[in-house]
Amino acid sequence: MASAKRERPNRKLPNEEPVALPETDDGTILFNVPFPKDLAQLKAMAPIILKQPYRIDYIHSYGQDSPFFAGLANGKLLGTVCTKCGYKYATPKLHCMDCGSECDWFELPQVGAVHTFTVCYFGSEEFLKETPFVLILVEWPGVDTLFLSRLIGVDPLSPSLEWVGMKVRAKFRRLSKFKPTDVYFVPA
Amino acid sequence: MRPVYMVSGGVSKFAKARPDVTFQPMVKEAYDYALKDLGLEHPRFVEIVDGSVASYFSDHFQRQLMSGIMVQDYLGLCPKPSHRVEGGGATGGLCFQEAWKSVASGLMDVCVAYGFETMSHVNTWKGNEFIALASDVSFDYPVGGFYSGYYAMMVVRHMQEFGTTVEQMAHISVKNHNNAFHNPYAQKRKLLTIEDVRRAPMVAWPLTRLDICVMSDGAAATILASEEGVNKLEKASGKRIKPAKIVGIGRGTDAMRMADRPHRQVLLLPHERVSDYRGLKYPGIHSFRAGRMASKLAYEMARIVNPIKELDFIELHDAYTSSEIQTYEDMGLCKYGEGGRWAEEGNPFLPNLDYGLALKKPGTLPVNPSGGLIACGHPVGATGLMQAVFALWQLQGSIKKHFGNDRLQVKGARRGAIHSHAGTGTYVTVSIMEKV
Numbered sequence: 001m002a003s004a005k006r007e008r009p010n011r012k013l014p015n016e017e018p019v020a021l022p023e024t025d026d027g028t029i030l031f032n033v034p035f036p037k038d039l040a041q042l043k044a045m046a047p048i049i050l051k052q053p054y055r056i057d058y059i060h061s062y063g064q065d066s067p068f069f070a071g072l073a074n075g076k077l078l079g080t081v082c083t084k085c086g087y088k089y090a091t092p093k094l095h096c097m098d099c100g101s102e103c104d105w106f107e108l109p110q111v112g113a114v115h116t117f118t119v120c121y122f123g124s125e126e127f128l129k130e131t132p133f134v135l136i137l138v139e140w141p142g143v144d145t146l147f148l149s150r151l152i153g154v155d156p157l158s159p160s161l162e163w164v165g166m167k168v169r170a171k172f173r174r175l176s177k178f179k180p181t182d183v184y185f186v187p188a
Numbered sequence: 189m190r191p192v193y194m195v196s197g198g199v200s201k202f203a204k205a206r207p208d209v210t211f212q213p214m215v216k217e218a219y220d221y222a223l224k225d226l227g228l229e230h231p232r233f234v235e236i237v238d239g240s241v242a243s244y245f246s247d248h249f250q251r252q253l254m255s256g257i258m259v260q261d262y263l264g265l266c267p268k269p270s271h272r273v274e275g276g277g278a279t280g281g282l283c284f285q286e287a288w289k290s291v292a293s294g295l296m297d298v299c300v301a302y303g304f305e306t307m308s309h310v311n312t313w314k315g316n317e318f319i320a321l322a323s324d325v326s327f328d329y330p331v332g333g334f335y336s337g338y339y340a341m342m343v344v345r346h347m348q349e350f351g352t353t354v355e356q357m358a359h360i361s362v363k364n365h366n367n368a369f370h371n372p373y374a375q376k377r378k379l380l381t382i383e384d385v386r387r388a389p390m391v392a393w394p395l396t397r398l399d400i401c402v403m404s405d406g407a408a409a410t411i412l413a414s415e416e417g418v419n420k421l422e423k424a425s426g427k428r429i430k431p432a433k434i435v436g437i438g439r440g441t442d443a444m445r446m447a448d449r450p451h452r453q454v455l456l457l458p459h460e461r462v463s464d465y466r467g468l469k470y471p472g473i474h475s476f477r478a479g480r481m482a483s484k485l486a487y488e489m490a491r492i493v494n495p496i497k498e499l500d501f502i503e504l505h506d507a508y509t510s511s512e513i514q515t516y517e518d519m520g521l522c523k524y525g526e527g528g529r530w531a532e533e534g535n536p537f538l539p540n541l542d543y544g545l546a547l548k549k550p551g552t553l554p555v556n557p558s559g560g561l562i563a564c565g566h567p568v569g570a571t572g573l574m575q576a577v578f579a580l581w582q583l584q585g586s587i588k589k590h591f592g593n594d595r596l597q598v599k600g601a602r603r604g605a606i607h608s609h610a611g612t613g614t615y616v617t618v619s620i621m622e623k624v
């Protein structure tokens with residue numbers, strides 16, 4: 001084998017061995033690519049289209065929002081409240097959008113109401129297998145912002161504007177995935 | 189700041205996929221068209237042009253960082269100055285305004301703004317995932333990231349708050365698709381009925397597939413110039429240019445997470461009063477505060493007091509039929525809450541086309557005469573520039589020349605607005621253009 005010869009150290013390649021990269025069997029292999037004799041015909045050639053995989057694992061830190069996810073693992077729904085103006089965030093923000101001051105954590109009531117909703121019959125690839133699913137924004141009296149979550153326990157095939165205003169109760173996954181979906185809502 | 193003119197533009201054919209070319213030649217199609225319309229060839233133009241701005245939205249779709257410079261070199265514009273802008277769906281509108289700034293500031297006499305998007309590199313569902321990454325990846329995306337779902341939640345609140353109906357939304361789809369029937373650049377050219385829209389597959393209640401724009405591959409280019417720039421171009425080509433003057437630009441922003449949007453008082457336009465909106469919590473998630481801010485600033489610069497009386501047409505960002513209705517209100521074409529009725533009455537339709545609908549007030553102020561994003565397609569980085577090109581042709585009265593027919597020409601158009609909008613109303617731009 002040619003490669004075996006090349007592995008010998010300190011030995012010059014014999015003249016009859018061409019210098020070449022080794023050929024491999026991985027990746028895309030296309031045999032017999034048609035090619036015209038007349039180069040002027042090349043502009044009429046159909047495009048070559050390949051599938052190229054692209055996958056990455058990210059190291060994502062929840063940073064200052066981390067206590068929210070620790071809260072979910074402990075059956076608590078946490079919001080934040082501005083230490084200066086008292087603005088209350090149902091989805092945590094550690095600095096107030098209104099006055100710029102720092103916020104503290106507080107526990108939200110586990111019963112809120114549907115501010116708005118939709119039923120997704122299609123979706124992104126990651127969630128396609130879960131369709132149809134119901135998205136809601138939850139509101140609480142006296143809390144200034146909303147919270148995005150899933151609603152289960154309603155019929156996704158019969159959505160109705162009457163769902164707006166419905167009282168909903170938070171439920172928590174027993175096995176936390178440390179995602180915002182560790183909490184979801186059901187009709188209260 | 190000095191006066192800025194849009195002198196020419198070009199748009200590539202928008203298609204579901206353009207495997208025949210990579211993104212650079214696609215931009216060149218639009219760029220060459222813009223030059224040809226000026227009566228110039230590249231070697232002569234490149235002696236005059238001072239620089240460019242590049243626009244494309246998604247590094248995920250593109251999977252090629254620094255694509256802007258690859259267009260710059262392909263077009264033969266190196267080593268002239270350039271930069272890329274990005275702001276979600278508003279990328280094209282931002283790019284147009286960056287070129288405006290380059291000229292208005294005196295830094296450049298002639299500036300090209302070009303943009304593109306190649307969304308066909310992944311399947312539709314992966315594409316939806318890429319777009320949804322333009323939502324908070326800690327709190328929003330993992331719950332079921334899907335932009336059609338986000339806009340659906342916004343319009344459900346609009347329906348709840350104001351009584352807007354799905355039939356009113358379907359009017360937008362019928363209007364824009366039927367308009368696009370006469371636009372050779374459009375991706376979808378269909379004559380539709382209200383029933384067609386409502387019977388289409390439900391995507392995110394209450395939005396059906398025909399309430400939502402499609403993904404596209406496409407490019408657009410615009411050329412902006414100062415008075416001196418116009419003179420230089422005319423001298424080089426020996427031809428008179430029919431420019432449009434860009435008389436106002438405005439931008440606005442809002443929080444990325446819809447959950448964070450405030451519930452306070454309406455940001456009023458000059459023709460509105462506090463008493464118009466007693467008890468209305470604003471913007472909530474039913475309205476786009478960024479769109480209102482952008483309109484307010486653009487109207488102020490253009491000295492527009494009442495847009496409905498002072499504009500002749502609008503090309504606005506109708507990624508969803510619902511967001512077109514919401515945008516009527518942000519732009520002050522009607523009061524907040526009246527957008528659905530304003531559509532149903534026929535106000536934003538073209539007066540000369542038959543839509544198969546009984547319209548009470550057809551053509552008060554045509555909106556999306558081109559067919560908008562819903563029918564033309566939405567190759568994100570190109571979209572806002574496409575609007576500028578169509579607006580220029582309206583103001584030049586040259587729709588017939590470019591479309592091959594004049595069915596979509598707004599008769600006697602003197603002043604128009606273009607409106608570009610990013611994810612759930614985070615960045616919005618409005619630019620006002622006038623016939624010279």
Ligand SMILES: [Zn+2]
Nearest residue numbers: 082085096099
């Ligand atoms: Zn505060």
